[in-house]
Amino acid sequence: MTPRTPTTTAGASCPVPCAGTQLPPLTVPVTRTLIVAGALASRDYQDVHHDAERAKEKGSPDIFMNILTTNGLVGRYVTDYFGDGAVLRKVAIRLGAPNHPGDTMVLSGTIGAFDGTTAEVRVVGANSLGNHVTGTVTVALPPLPEAGT
Numbered sequence: 001m002t003p004r005t006p007t008t009t010a011g012a013s014c015p016v017p018c019a020g021t022q023l024p025p026l027t028v029p030v031t032r033t034l035i036v037a038g039a040l041a042s043r044d045y046q047d048v049h050h051d052a053e054r055a056k057e058k059g060s061p062d063i064f065m066n067i068l069t070t071n072g073l074v075g076r077y078v079t080d081y082f083g084d085g086a087v088l089r090k091v092a093i094r095l096g097a098p099n100h101p102g103d104t105m106v107l108s109g110t111i112g113a114f115d116g117t118t119a120e121v122r123v124v125g126a127n128s129l130g131n132h133v134t135g136t137v138t139v140a141l142p143p144l145p146e147a148g149t
Contacts, residue, residue, distance in 0.1 A: 023109035034100040038069025064098035077107045085142035093135030
């Protein structure tokens with residue numbers, strides 16, 4: 001669990017997550033195993049997610065990650081930052097450049113709003129081809145402890 005010690009985009013610190021707080025980046029190696037396992041775990045049996053030859057026949061240079069795996073990685077990124085008790089309320093993402101084996105995706109995020117119990121985080125996942133995923137995650141948080149407790 002990562003403790004909440006936020007820094008805003010301007011470099012200033014704030015006592016709780018606040019608008020402008022940047023989440024630390026998360027680097028995800030995009031392996032063939034991750035792509036295939038994610039597709040199988042989400043019951044996505046489309047051949048472009050596990051069969052390189054079929055993916056090439058359909059115009060892709062190799063297999064590529066499915067949206068459900070990406071969605072899970074985005075959710076993990078946000079909940080790992082906010083820690084135990086964080087609950088995903090909404091994940092709204094859009095895919096862009098595909099994640100192929102051998103590449104690396106770096107997730108980054110910025111808190112756009114925080115009302116004390118709910119945070120809205122803008123997330124971007126980029127690889128060597130560009131932005132693989134962009135979106136917004138809404139997460140409910142347990143109350144922060146009272147000062148001095």
